[in-house]
Amino acid sequence: MSLETIAIIVLLIIFAIGASLPINIGVLGFVAAFIVGTLVSGLSIDEIYSIFPAELFITIVGITYLFAIIQKSGVVDLIAEWGLRLVKGKVGLTPWLMFMLSLVLAGVGTYGIAVVSLVAPIALKIAYKYKINPLMMSIMIIMGMQAGSFSPLNVFGIIVNGGMQSRDLTHSPAVLLVNCFIYFGLVALIVFILFGGFRFLKRQSTALDFVAATAEVIQTDGNEPAEKREGGLNLYKGICLASIVVLGILSLGFDVSIGFAAILVGFVLALIAPGKQDGILKEMPWGVIFLVTGIVTYVGVMEKIGVMDYVTALIADMGNPLLATLTVSYVGGFVSAFASTTGFLASVIPIATPILQDPTFSTNNVISAISASSSIVDLSPLSSAGALLLANVQGMKERVFFRQLLFTTGVFIALGPGFAWLLFVVIGMPW
Numbered sequence: 001m002s003l004e005t006i007a008i009i010v011l012l013i014i015f016a017i018g019a020s021l022p023i024n025i026g027v028l029g030f031v032a033a034f035i036v037g038t039l040v041s042g043l044s045i046d047e048i049y050s051i052f053p054a055e056l057f058i059t060i061v062g063i064t065y066l067f068a069i070i071q072k073s074g075v076v077d078l079i080a081e082w083g084l085r086l087v088k089g090k091v092g093l094t095p096w097l098m099f100m101l102s103l104v105l106a107g108v109g110t111y112g113i114a115v116v117s118l119v120a121p122i123a124l125k126i127a128y129k130y131k132i133n134p135l136m137m138s139i140m141i142i143m144g145m146q147a148g149s150f151s152p153l154n155v156f157g158i159i160v161n162g163g164m165q166s167r168d169l170t171h172s173p174a175v176l177l178v179n180c181f182i183y184f185g186l187v188a189l190i191v192f193i194l195f196g197g198f199r200f201l202k203r204q205s206t207a208l209d210f211v212a213a214t215a216e217v218i219q220t221d222g223n224e225p226a227e228k229r230e231g232g233l234n235l236y237k238g239i240c241l242a243s244i245v246v247l248g249i250l251s252l253g254f255d256v257s258i259g260f261a262a263i264l265v266g267f268v269l270a271l272i273a274p275g276k277q278d279g280i281l282k283e284m285p286w287g288v289i290f291l292v293t294g295i296v297t298y299v300g301v302m303e304k305i306g307v308m309d310y311v312t313a314l315i316a317d318m319g320n321p322l323l324a325t326l327t328v329s330y331v332g333g334f335v336s337a338f339a340s341t342t343g344f345l346a347s348v349i350p351i352a353t354p355i356l357q358d359p360t361f362s363t364n365n366v367i368s369a370i371s372a373s374s375s376i377v378d379l380s381p382l383s384s385a386g387a388l389l390l391a392n393v394q395g396m397k398e399r400v401f402f403r404q405l406l407f408t409t410g411v412f413i414a415l416g417p418g419f420a421w422l423l424f425v426v427i428g429m430p431w
Helices: 003-020 025-040 045-051 055-072 073-087 093-107 112-129 134-149 155-166 172-194 198-203 207-217 226-230 235-253 256-272 286-304 305-319 320-336 341-356 361-381 385-390 398-427
Strands: none
Touching: 003 025, 003 286, 003 305, 003 341, 003 398, 025 045, 045 226, 045 286, 055 155, 055 235, 055 256, 055 286, 073 235, 093 134, 093 172, 112 134, 112 385, 134 155, 134 172, 134 226, 134 361, 134 385, 134 398, 155 172, 155 286, 155 361, 172 198, 172 398, 207 226, 226 256, 235 256, 305 385, 320 341, 320 361, 320 385, 320 398, 341 361, 361 385, 361 398, 385 398
């Protein structure tokens, strides 16, 4: 068996173990990097250290540190409250409100699981109260969250844009975000229509009932609603909101590393309110950080020993870049349904490099198709986001909702990658 084949089999084993056992895939990635790198291929420890993605690590740590501070300040809850007040009892707009709320929260850097954990209790409470199908509401949350997750401020966007940049592949973070917004927005619209969402547009509830329903679930300790205790917008929350703009100016306007810029802005916020910093580091998604760096390190080892050249040759031998793109998209959808979307996104760009280098296709559209295909399946009840939805559903037995989520995931695996491929690669967006 060749070295390349062994390395690929190990990668598949990593995803299989990560999908079936509660073991962080990053741990498996580091273990595989050591075993395959040193014991099998003969790389030195120093060579493996040099492969560690230091820039990606700083970027993710910086962004998650800053947004842990912002989230703890109450700004995220405040954004949710503002959104809920916009609809003023218009029942038919609530699924779209949840879509937009999830999109905005993810777009400004809130990690996907945190978005679902905040929005799902509110949305599914409203769905139960106003007899909106909880499956439709759940899909709207996930589609909105994924539409915003490819923002340059979110982990998914950071991974994809960083992978493209590290390989000098033409890319545009703005186009990736817009493409994903279009794709997930279209899926949300289709779902809204299929579930009869338009009939809810004719229904109107009183604003008082609506606010009461939402306030009932936005609680942290069973006492007074959280938004009342927080007191709305104050000076510190205003500064936290402004810090997002400052981060964009530093990273985009002055070309400062977004990771170091986020750490700098977070440090300033810490100086302004040192009493609010207790537990900030504990709230950062260290499991995700470990996962990404571990997988990327192992993928780097694979690249070092020539596996990517081997896979590149296999894809090139297909002789049909359209078919190759469709194949990678479906692999992404299937793997991500049972394993880590984050881990797959961290490993897919090196594998898809020959497609991305094909001059007959837009690299932005190809990576958009792969990214969308890999993330649409996060509704799965086997994923963390799906489990949160399952935990918050009301008026339905959990096992029934579990089957509904699982069946819908199967539909998304079957149709989602094909739709993304058709939209971005076959038809092609105008940019």
